[in-house]
Amino acid sequence: ETGVTQSPTHLIKTRGQQVTLRCSSQSGHNTVSWYQQALGQGPQFIFQYYREEENGRGNFPPRFSGLQFPNYSSELNVNALELDDSALYLCASSVTGVVAEAFFGQGTRLTVV
């Protein structure tokens, strides 16, 4: 059974640029969520995808967008990068249901300069 994998592991971008982060879900999982974790803070929920549609969103602006593909892999896109977007971005996969354990990838460390 493969776990959640994310790519790239590290990334440096310039303010104003766009970035795409990728995630492969754990085998058998059909729901993917993205979280942003600033240094010293807990992860903050960005959004969740199920059946290739966004079905829940946190307090993040529209320049944060995502996709889920038929094989349940996912992308997080961030446009017009700001310095405050520097963080660890985490992908979590789970099975659909009322309550389900979310399993996280190792994260992508994004630095905006």
Place this chain on the structure above:
Amino acid sequence: EDQVTQSPEALRLQEGESSSLNCSYTVSGLRGLFWYRQDPGKGPEFLFTLYSAGEEKEKERLKATLTKKESFLHITAPKPEDSATYLCAVQAGSGFQKLVFGTGTRLLVSP
């Protein structure tokens, strides 16, 4: 608004010195409370899910308990490899699987 508060922020223990981490929460309709372990620069690693008050779960030196207002993570006879940040998260009745996290407790176990 759903809120999770963890205490202490940091804890230093000697190897073998047992202690407890606290997670207090305010949510509308708790569906589950989760404990994760996070090593520096890595993603959170799932430890436990608790669903209702009175529930307890154990794994090696860790034991998690849940009341209507808080959860405790008890660490018995810790070892240096238990050093990590322990995160508590809740899932409330939002209709989708959104986790609300606390800021974590940084645990350092010295030999």
